[in-house]
Amino acid sequence: xxxxxxxxxxxxxxxxxxxxxxxxxxxxxxxxxxxxxxxxxxxxxxxxxxxxxxxxxxxxxxxxxxxxxxxxxxxxxxxxxxxxxxxxxxxxxxxxxxxxxxxxxxxxxxxxxxxxxxxxxxxxxxxxxxxxxxxxxxxxxxxxxxxxxxxxxxxxxxxxxxxxxxxxxxxxxxxxxxxxxxxxxxxxxxxxxxxxxxxxxxxxxxxxxxxxxxxxxxxxxxxxxxxxxxxxxxxxxxxxxxxxxxxxxxxxxxxxxxxxxxxxxxxxxxxxxxxxxxxxxxxxxxxxxxxxxxxxxxxxx
Amino acid sequence: xxxxxxxxxxxxxxxxxxxxxxxxxxxxxxxxxxxxxxxxxxxxxxxxxxxxxxxxxxxxxxxxxxxxxxxxxxxxxxxxxxxxxxxxxxxxxxxxxxxxxxxxxxxxxxxxxxxxxxxxxxxxxxxxxxxxxxxxxxxxxxxxxxxxxxxxxxxxxxxxxxxxxxxxxxxxxxxxxxxxxxxxxxxxxxxxxxxxxxxxxxxxxxxxxxxxxxxxxxxxxxxxxxxxxxxxxxxxxxxxxxxxxxxxxxxxxxxxxxxxxxxxxxxxxxxxxxxxxxxxxxxxxxxxxxxxxx
Numbered sequence: 001x002x003x004x005x006x007x008x009x010x011x012x013x014x015x016x017x018x019x020x021x022x023x024x025x026x027x028x029x030x031x032x033x034x035x036x037x038x039x040x041x042x043x044x045x046x047x048x049x050x051x052x053x054x055x056x057x058x059x060x061x062x063x064x065x066x067x068x069x070x071x072x073x074x075x076x077x078x079x080x081x082x083x084x085x086x087x088x089x090x091x092x093x094x095x096x097x098x099x100x101x102x103x104x105x106x107x108x109x110x111x112x113x114x115x116x117x118x119x120x121x122x123x124x125x126x127x128x129x130x131x132x133x134x135x136x137x138x139x140x141x142x143x144x145x146x147x148x149x150x151x152x153x154x155x156x157x158x159x160x161x162x163x164x165x166x167x168x169x170x171x172x173x174x175x176x177x178x179x180x181x182x183x184x185x186x187x188x189x190x191x192x193x194x195x196x197x198x199x200x201x202x203x204x205x206x207x208x209x210x211x212x213x214x215x216x217x218x219x220x221x222x223x224x225x226x227x228x229x230x231x232x233x234x235x236x237x238x239x240x241x242x243x244x245x246x247x248x249x250x251x252x253x254x255x256x257x258x259x260x261x262x263x264x265x266x267x268x269x270x271x272x273x274x275x276x277x278x279x280x281x282x283x284x285x286x287x288x289x290x291x292x293x294x295x296x297x298x299x300x301x
Numbered sequence: 302x303x304x305x306x307x308x309x310x311x312x313x314x315x316x317x318x319x320x321x322x323x324x325x326x327x328x329x330x331x332x333x334x335x336x337x338x339x340x341x342x343x344x345x346x347x348x349x350x351x352x353x354x355x356x357x358x359x360x361x362x363x364x365x366x367x368x369x370x371x372x373x374x375x376x377x378x379x380x381x382x383x384x385x386x387x388x389x390x391x392x393x394x395x396x397x398x399x400x401x402x403x404x405x406x407x408x409x410x411x412x413x414x415x416x417x418x419x420x421x422x423x424x425x426x427x428x429x430x431x432x433x434x435x436x437x438x439x440x441x442x443x444x445x446x447x448x449x450x451x452x453x454x455x456x457x458x459x460x461x462x463x464x465x466x467x468x469x470x471x472x473x474x475x476x477x478x479x480x481x482x483x484x485x486x487x488x489x490x491x492x493x494x495x496x497x498x499x500x501x502x503x504x505x506x507x508x509x510x511x512x513x514x515x516x517x518x519x520x521x522x523x524x525x526x527x528x529x530x531x532x533x534x535x536x537x538x539x540x541x542x543x544x545x546x547x548x549x550x551x552x553x554x555x556x557x558x559x560x561x562x563x564x565x566x567x568x569x570x571x572x573x574x575x576x577x578x579x580x581x582x583x584x585x586x587x588x589x590x591x592x593x594x595x
Contacts, residue, residue, distance in 0.1 A: 011485065018487045019402055025394035026403065029415040029461070032454055036422065039433045098329035106323050107330075115330060117583050122337050124508075124575050126515025127424075128544040129344070129568050132551045136561075137343055163336060196319035217421070224423025226518040227544075231552055251425050251518075258432075258522050275429040279422065286421035290414065 037283075040276040047072070047269035056273065060239045062253070064267040072270050074277065076239040080154065080247035083240050084229060085222040087158030088165055093215050095162075096169030097204075100211075103170070104177040105199050123167035127227040134160045134232030146244055152234035155243040160228045165218035172217055172293075176210025177203055179300050209296045216289035220282045226251040250274050344568045351566025360530045365550065366559040370567055375532050376445070376540035380524070381514045383449025383536075384456055388513075389506045391453075392460025396502070399461070400468040401490055420458040425518040427455045432522050446536040448524035452513045459512070463505020467498040470589075504585045511578035515571060517544040527553075543571050 048056070051072040059073020099119070103112050138159055139151030180203050188198040204211070234246025235256060248256075254271050261268045355369055362368030395412075403409040431451030441447040471494050479489035517525075526539040527549055533540045550564035 015485050015487055019398075022394050022398035022402055025391050026398035026412050028391060028395060029412050029419060029457070032457065033415040033419055033422075035434075036426065036430045039430060040426070043429075043433055095329045095333065098326045099333055102323075102326035102330050106326055115334070117579070118334060118337060120583075121576065121579055122333070124512060124515075124579050125340070126512075126517070126544050126571055126575065128515070128517045128547050129571055132547060132564065132568050133340055133343065135551055136347075136565075137340075166333065194315055194319050196322040197315065200322070220421045224421075224426070226423065226425040227548060231548065251423060254425055254429070255518060255521060258429075272429055272433075275426050279426050282421055282423055282426075283418060286418055290417055 037276075037279060040272055040279055044269060044273035044276045046264075047266055047273045050266045051270060056270070062237060064257070064261075064270060070267070072266075074250065074274055076237065077248055077250045077253050077274070078277075080233075080240045081223055081249040081251070083243070084154050084157040084161060084233065084247060084249055085219055087154065087243060088161035088222045089215060089219060091159065091162035092165040092169055092218055096166050096214070096218070097173050097211055099166070099170045100173035100177060100214075101199055101204070103174050105195065105203065119167050119170050122163065127164065127225060128231070130160050130164060131228040131231030134228060139232060142244075148244060150234070152232060152246055153244050154233055154240060154247045157229045157233035157247070157249075158243065160232055161222040161225055164225060164228065165222050168221055169214045169218045172214030173207070173211045176207035176214070176296065179210065179296070180206045181300065207296075209292050213289040213292040213296070216285050216292070220285040220289070223285065224251060224278060224282050226255050230255045250278055254278075341572065344565060344572055347562070347565040348567075348569025348572075351562045352569065356563075356566055357570075361528065365528060365554065365563070366556055370541075370543065370546060370563075370570065372529055372532055373541040373543045373546040373567070374570070376525075376529075377514050377543045379533060379540060380445050380449045380452065380520065380542060381510055383446060384452040384513050385506070385510050387450055387453035388456040388460050388509070389503075392457055392506065392509075393464045393502055395457075395461045396464030396468055397490065400465050401486070401494065416458045416461055419454075420462075423518075424455060424516055427451055428519040428522055430454070431519060436523055442537055443522070443524045443539055444537045445524055445533050445540045448520040448540070448542075451519045451523045452516060455516065455519055456509045456513045459509035460506050463509060464498075464502040467501030467505060468494065470501060471497045500585065501589055504582050504589070507578060508582045511575055515544050515575060517542075517548055520545060521548075543567060543574075547571065 056072055056074060058075060059071060060075045060079075061071040061073045062076060063071045099115075103115060107115065134156050135152070139153075139156045142148065142151035142153060142156055142159075144151075184202050184206055185198055188202040189195075193201070229249045230252040233249065233252065235248040235252055236246035237248055238245075240247045254274055257267070258271050261271060357369055357374065358371050359369035360372055361370065395416075399409065399412065403412070428451065431447055431454070435441045435447035435450050436443055441450075475493045475497065476489055479493040480486075484492065520542055524539050525542045525545040529539060529541050547564055547567045550560045550567060554560035554564075
């Protein structure tokens with residue numbers, strides 16, 4: 001510590017400047033979040049000079065390049081997004097909670113040290129690779145099973161998104177299960193319950209809010225995922241009627257059309273309006289999960 | 302006598318439920334492991350056929366049905382470098398503020414809330430934001446710079462969180478020791494906190510960057526090019542990137558049969574890259590953890 005300098009006015013100034021510098025970096029998170037919202041909103045507004053908000057939100061027809069009458073309804077794509085997400089959670093939620101329960105209550109420490117990195121690795125696979133596997137592996141399997149001409153369907157997207165939502169569900173659920181006080185478990189075991197009964201009737205109910213939050217965070221990921229659904233679900237524009245049909249989600253539609261659209265046209269602005277809808281959707285899903293988790297943290301403290 | 306028989310019967314039943322229950326949990330774990338391994342096996346067994354020195358060192362040829370992915374490897378490396386230069390220092394600085402300076406209060410809560418929410422913003426929305434801000438408003442055009450900065454914003458919440466974790470692992474006694482000797486706050490951070498947390502910070506940053514390098518949606522419209530037979534010469538040039546190249550080869554190519562083996566090769570390169578970085582980070586982390594335990 002021989003380098004400690006004398007403190008003086010200059011030193012104080014330096015200290016406060018450095019603090020200000022770090023503080024600005026911290027504030028950047030708020031600025032970026034608000035900035036994303038503001039710029040998306042700003043770029044969306046011109047679309048509504050030609051398209052009514054009602055048509056945008058309630059029409060099922062999206063045909064911006066029609067020469068007679070361009071149409072801008074996002075309902076079909078919104079329904080596709082909801083459907084694919086719902087299907088993904090139907091698979092990922094039970095499996096994810098089961099894996100989390102295994103890691104927190106059954107696995108030996110050695111097994112846990114082995115499984116956890118594998119789950120992290122699953123989260124690290126690029127979404128474009130998952131989409132590629134959907135084209136080459138999962139899709140053809142679905143086509144074979146259900147006798148379809150191709151497997152690029154909502155089901156394909158759901159299964160792949162389930163895999164992508166799993167790591168989030170597993171890690172947050174496991175954290176919540178581990179946060180249940182040991183005294184709960186000890187009390188249950190002392191009353192003669194076995195480990196399975198303790199898990200199902202004591203630990204999972206106590207950790208339920210966190211487990212639900214994990215599902216919401218997984219939902220947020222599935223709603224916003226682009227490359228996987230773009231590559232794996234076939235991108236048909238019609239309103240979805242079943243899991244064995246091709247669908248086009250909100251994210252996929254932006255990815256498909258933004259590359260071809262002329263800048264500063266109604267179509268261009270409308271794509272940013274879809275982006276705004278996505279931002280708002282995921283914002284509220286994530287915020288809800290966040291509020292639930294904070295509440296649980298306070299309760300278990 | 303009768304009641305004890307009943308009791309043991311009940312016991313047996315509950316033991317059976319426990320057995321089946323745990324079996325179900327085990328099955329869930331095995332299926333997840335199986336899926337991951339099968340994915341790797343599929344891409345590995347198909348992809349290795351495409352891998353050769355030529356594949357890694359040549360530009361794509363004959364309408365991307367032959368040749369290699371060299372420009373895509375270099376492009377991904379360059380864009381990730383820009384992402385790192387932008388996001389890592391900012392992420393570290395924000396983490397230092399949150400962990401060392403910020404007092405518990407409304408502002409700090411708001412910053413943390415924003416960070417968690419930023420982590421949940423869809424990657425394509427970052428792409429749209431990049432188009433508005435970097436490509437159009439700041440006039441960087443569709444370029445390696447715009448794409449790198451867009452990925453930088455995407456990575457920011459991850460680098461902040463990872464850096465904060467590393468700062469938290471430094472014991473408070475280190476800080477108190479420096480302050481007790483009369484060091485100022487910055488001197489304390491510089492001499493007694495940063496040297497011990499930088500390895501952890503960089504590990505987290507590398508993991509975040511590996512994830513950013515695999516992203517496609519944010520770079521599709523901010524600078525990644527369909528096909529460029531040469532390397533970017535300046536920050537304002539477009540570039541080829543591995544994940545976008547895989548997307549093109551898998552979906553946009555007219556001759557699927559000829560493109561498929563090369564697509565598998567590209568997918569394998571991406572996966573190997575991600576696995577290596579993750580394994581490296583896991584090893585470094587385990588070492589750091591052991592170090593702090595002693």
